[in-house]
Amino acid sequence: MPATLTGASDWTDTLGAERRIGAVHAVSNYAAIAAYLASWTARRRGRHGVGIGLSAAGAGLLGVSGWLGGHLSYAAGVGVDTTAFSTLPSDWTDAAPETALTGKEMVAVLVGTVSVLLVNRSGTVVALSNRCTHRGAPLNDGSFHDGCIECPWHGSRFRVADGQVLRGPATRPQQVYETRVRDGRIQVRQQDEQRTLRTNPVASGND
Incomplete structure (x- = not known):
């Protein structure tokens, strides 16, 4: 059952x-x-x-x-964390100008090949994966309220501060990235060590 x-x-x-x-x-x-x-x-x-x-x-x-x-x-990837291979560099990487969030609660930017959601949380910039871990929906099309992002497709809710799931059907938390502002630019980087398969999903010809 x-x-x-x-x-x-x-x-x-x-x-x-x-x-x-x-x-x-x-x-x-x-x-x-x-x-x-x-x-x-x-x-x-x-x-x-x-x-x-x-x-x-x-x-x-x-x-x-x-x-x-x-x-x-x-x-088919049914039930799989859709952000498993969305990996940012471990070094600080430019994401957007600080003004990108002026007057906005959140905005999606592309960092390399990864879609990143920048959220204006009480004057502090928070960055997390823009793809819902459940079925890959763009979270920037969803809603932001009470410190949570709600997925536009199936209604999953994630806490912005740490990406934790507050309501399903999603079961995996959103990836949250480290952020900082330097010279008017918002920079992000991967905050946790990723497994080898995630950072190198396709082996090189010499392997």
Whole structure:
């Protein structure tokens, strides 16, 4: 039941091919449960051969379902933190002029290939990933109130100060970057050490 509920939660936020694959994945799971129940009933009635056949069919259905579940996670990225590879340099990097936030609560800027959300928090600049960890929505299209950012797609809420999730469906916090202002320019950098796969997702030809 817990797996069914969490899977259904992820499935409701999918579209197109992801939704179709998710539906087949769920049906395969239910069919496997039905096969095992039928196997148990047959064995209880002394039809052991039929029971073995039904349990084998259930195992086959679980194999198909497991493969589809893996495809949804590893190939389609359903349920995966969409900011896992959004890594900034560890050195201070120019993001925007300080005036970019004048009269604004938040603004999205591109730092290298990473979309960064700059938030004016009581006169202090806070920077965090602009992509929602849940399904990659641009947070700058959402709303900012009570010190929280609300995702425009599915309503997840993140605390700006530390990126923590206050309301789902998101389960992973937003990446928060270090910020400073130098000579009228807002600068950002990655504040935590990233794993090798994140900083080098594609190995070089010499490896």
